[in-house]
Amino acid sequence: MNAPSPRDKRTPEGTRAPDGRPALLDVCDLTVRHPGRGRRALPVLAVDGVSFDVRPGETLALVGESGSGKTSTAMAVLMLRRPESGSVRFLGTELTTLDEPELRTLRPALQPVFQDPYGSLSPRLRVRDAIAEPLRVQGRWDPLTGPARVAELLELVRLDAPLASRLPYELSGGQCQRVGIARALACEPKLLVLDEPVSALDPSVRAGVMNLLMDLQEGLGIGQLLISHDLALVRHVAHRVAVMRRGRIVESGTVDEVFRP
Ligand SMILES: Nc1ncnc2c1ncn2[C@@H]1O[C@H](COP(=O)(O)OP(=O)(O)OP(=O)(O)O)[C@@H](O)[C@H]1O
Numbered sequence: 001m002n003a004p005s006p007r008d009k010r011t012p013e014g015t016r017a018p019d020g021r022p023a024l025l026d027v028c029d030l031t032v033r034h035p036g037r038g039r040r041a042l043p044v045l046a047v048d049g050v051s052f053d054v055r056p057g058e059t060l061a062l063v064g065e066s067g068s069g070k071t072s073t074a075m076a077v078l079m080l081r082r083p084e085s086g087s088v089r090f091l092g093t094e095l096t097t098l099d100e101p102e103l104r105t106l107r108p109a110l111q112p113v114f115q116d117p118y119g120s121l122s123p124r125l126r127v128r129d130a131i132a133e134p135l136r137v138q139g140r141w142d143p144l145t146g147p148a149r150v151a152e153l154l155e156l157v158r159l160d161a162p163l164a165s166r167l168p169y170e171l172s173g174g175q176c177q178r179v180g181i182a183r184a185l186a187c188e189p190k191l192l193v194l195d196e197p198v199s200a201l202d203p204s205v206r207a208g209v210m211n212l213l214m215d216l217q218e219g220l221g222i223g224q225l226l227i228s229h230d231l232a233l234v235r236h237v238a239h240r241v242a243v244m245r246r247g248r249i250v251e252s253g254t255v256d257e258v259f260r261p
C-alpha cells in the first residue's frame with residue numbers, strides 16, 4: 001500500500017464551514033465552447049459539464065492529458081472566458097451573471113498565477129512596482145503604508161529586499177514566479193487559480209516555489225485550484241484531485257483514492 005500523502009492528514013473537513021458559510025468555489029455543470037479557428041472550423045467543446053468545489057484552505061488539483069480542458073476550466077472560473085453554460089459560485093456569489101464592473105469588485109479575491117513567470121510580468125516594471133501595481137489599480141495604494149506592505153509581501157514570498165529594485169530580466173525564473181505570487185497575494189485573495197505554476201521552472205527550484213505555496217496556504221487559509229501535469233507534485237501538495245479527459249471529470253477523490261495503485 002502507498003504511504004498516505006502528507007496532505008491527506010490535513011484534509012479540511014466538510015464542504016461548508018460550521019457556521020453554514022458556502023464553499024469558496026462551487027462549480028456546477030460548467031460548459032466552455034471555443035469558437036473554431038479558420039473559416040470552416042467547428043467550435044470546440046473544451047469543457048463539457050464539469051462540477052467541483054474548493055473549500056477554504058484546500059488545494060484541489062485538476063489533472064489530465066493535454067487538451068483535456070484544464071486551462072479552459074480555469075479561464076472560465078476566473079471569468080476570463082465566459083462559459084457557455086453552468087454555474088460558478090465564488091464566496092456564494094454567482095459569477096456567470098455579473099457584468100465586468102461587478103466582477104471587478106470580486107477579482108481581488110480570485111487571483112490567477114500562470115505558467116510563464118517572465119511573460120506574466122511587465123518588462124518595464126521594477127519588482128517593487130510590479131507588486132504595488134494591483135494595489136494601485138484597486139485604489140488601495142497608500143503612499144505611507146504601501147512601501148512597508150511591499151516589503152512584507154517580498155518577505156512572505158522569501159525574496160531578499162534588494163531585489164525590489166530589479167527588473168524582470170534581472171531575475172531568475174523562480175524569483176519571477178515569486179514576484180507573480182506576491183502580486184497575487186497583494187490582493188489578499190481567498191482563492192488562487194494556479195495553471196502549471198512551476199512547470200516552466202528549473203526542476204531544482206520547483207519544490208521551493210510549491211512549498212512556498214503550501215506554506216502560504218496554511219498560513220493564510222487560501223483555497224487553491226491547481227492545474228499540473230506533475231503527478232508527483234500533485235500527490236505532495238493537493239488534498240483532492242479531479243482527473244479530466246475530453247472536457248469531463250472522469251475521476252475524483254482524495255489524493256490517496258485517486259493515486260491508489
Ligand atoms: N482559444 C481557443 N480557441 C479554440 N480552441 C481552443 C482554445 N483554447 C483551447 N482550445 C481547445 O480546447 C481544448 C481544451 O484546451 P485546454 O487549453 O483547456 O486544455 P488543457 O487541458 O489546458 O491542455 P494542456 O495540458 O496542454 O495545457 C483543446 O482541444 C484546445 O485545442
Ligand SMILES: [Mg+2]
Binds near residue numbers: 070071072
Ligand atoms: Mg493548459
